[in-house]
């Protein structure tokens with residue numbers, strides 16, 4: 001386990017939020033690993049803990065959240081650090097943020113400070129991690145803005161409010177790549193921009209990822225994005241990883257009833273109009289009162305009474321690279 | 331930025347003109363004039379004045395003219411720096427203002443400084459240590475500060491200082507410096523006295539400002555760009571001060587304009603209680619005695635200061651926030 005070649009390995013990660021209303025187990029035992037240059041897709045319904053997983057990796061969870069369990073092993077220059085063991089605002093994690101691991105958030109509209117120019121916000125990261133002169137950092141910023149397809153000379157001195165959502169998201173990508181991280185986490189980078197911009201941004205991400213041999217974690221609702229961009233996929237449901245598989249395998253041979261439901265709930269192009277779209281029955285339970293046993297059992301068509309509502313399934317191997325947490329595959 | 335400032339300065343002219351008309355009308359609005367009040371005061375003391383004398387004086391002071399004539403006479407003088415004659419004090423209004431206005435401004439600015447020096451750090455602390463013991467404590471103190479009337483607070487402080495030191499903390503100077511020419515020691519003496527009115531007048535404003543600062547910063551801290559700044563690897567201090575703190579300052583800065591007149595009205599009773607020669611006490615007197623040129627001039631000066639305060643806060647806002655700068 002310890003000596004495999006993965007860049008990042010997350011083991012049994014649990015991140016809980018505490019409030020007056022109770023505890024939200026936002027992430028409740030998630031496992032995955034990603035190699036250099038690989039793309040991992042994370043998908044699942046809204047609120048299943050995708051963003052919190054991403055924030056936990058960089059130790060960015062808000063104050064009321066805490067990592068309760070698990071390890072996040074990052075391999076850097078033949079040394080492996082467990083990010084969970086670091087202090088959340090200490091020097092060590094700060095040297096990883098923005099330099100080894102970058103993150104692009106869901107909201108391009110508010111991700112930049114409105115009172116500083118795009119350039120100054122990018123230059124800041126470069127100078128922080130690379131200790132170069134202002135001039136060198138500025139040249140590098142121009143290069144980056146060019147690379148993401150913005151007219152660099154204009155964009156560098158522009159304030160974020162004068163750029164469109166798509167342009168901002170490009171600038172955000174430029175910023176996240178400024179120190180050539182070995183891992184980029186993109187948390188639904190295209191949900192807030194329109195369809196044509198979406199396609200451009202995704203193409204850009206894919207191109208850069210290939211060029212720089214960067215690992216990419218792509219968080220998305222969009223199954224089309226998964227199938228186009230990702231080498232492998234993890235499906236999450238209520239804070240747990242329920243299925244892991246290479247992308248092709250997942251689409252052709254989904255195992256978990258939830259994954260099947262998810263794939264059936266979107267229209268397929270080649271089947272034309274009037275096809276039957278099946279929504280998964282029932283609704284996502286309240287995060288304060290999770291069901292016993294497998295948390296999907298109240299909505300599951302293949303529910304086995306006496307088993308699924310009593311015990312929590314672990315991840316079973318279907319195949320070498322295909323794992324699913326469902327008693328049907330025990 | 332220059333265009334922005336010029337634009338604002340040009341706007342001041344019609345604003346001030348409008349304010350001068352309005353303030354003159356308001357002061358003239360109550361029935362009667364200075365002579366009426368003056369005569370009735372004399373009668374109370376058992377003296378009387380013949381109707382002929384009264385009419386003569388009225389004509390001499392120009393009180394019998396229609397309001398717009400009085401206004402134009404007055405505003406023509408104001409433009410030339412002549413604010414007319416105070417009927418009550420029998421001195422040029424300009425002299426009275428010269429003697430007292432600097433103290434008013436000094437005390438207002440000290441109170442303002444006091445408000446900001448106390449409120450901003452506490453607001454930041456409360457927002458970053460939400461629901462901590464100190465946060466609750468500051469909240470409580472803030473409510474008390476808001477609830478206690480200024481003059482009562484001034485009296486309590488006077489009593490307290492008298493109990494502790496045996497001195498009455500009245501006025502702005504100790505006796506030996508009262509008439510002395512300016513010297514370093516006199517300035518020090520002034521500061522020894524200045525803190526009390528600044529504290530008393532500033533307390534209520536401080537409580538309000540803490541709440542504004544705390545709420546603004548909380549709002550900003552929950553925005554996505556804060557997490558982005560953290561994700562860059564910036565230190566917590568930088569994450570706080572470079573981004574959200576700066577934006578949270580905007581509403582604070584924009585209150586400078588109206589904080590000044592609010593402080594001024596807070597001064598009235600405090601100046602009387604603490605025996606400070608500010609404009610406030612004579613303003614009160616001029617309103618009660620219908621001393622229209624004095625009252626009108628004071629209102630006009632205060633309005634001018636408010637407009638200047640607003641100009642300053644607009645310039646600061648434009649400097650802090652590019653969105654405002656570019657919207658002009």
Ligand SMILES: Nc1ncnc2c1ncn2[C@@H]1O[C@H](COP(=O)(O)OP(=O)(O)OP(=O)(O)O)[C@@H](O)[C@H]1O
Nearest residue numbers: 017024026045046047048049050051052053062287
């Ligand atoms: N700061 C917080 N305090 C309390 N609960 C939180 C906080 N942030 C997230 N949660 C809860 O954690 C759970 C997972 O949230 P998360 O944002 O990770 O979902 P998500 O999968 O990213 O959803 P989406 O697709 O809508 O972005 C949700 O139930 C959410 O309410």
Ligand SMILES: [Mg+2]
Nearest residue numbers: 050051106187
């Ligand atoms: Mg999310």
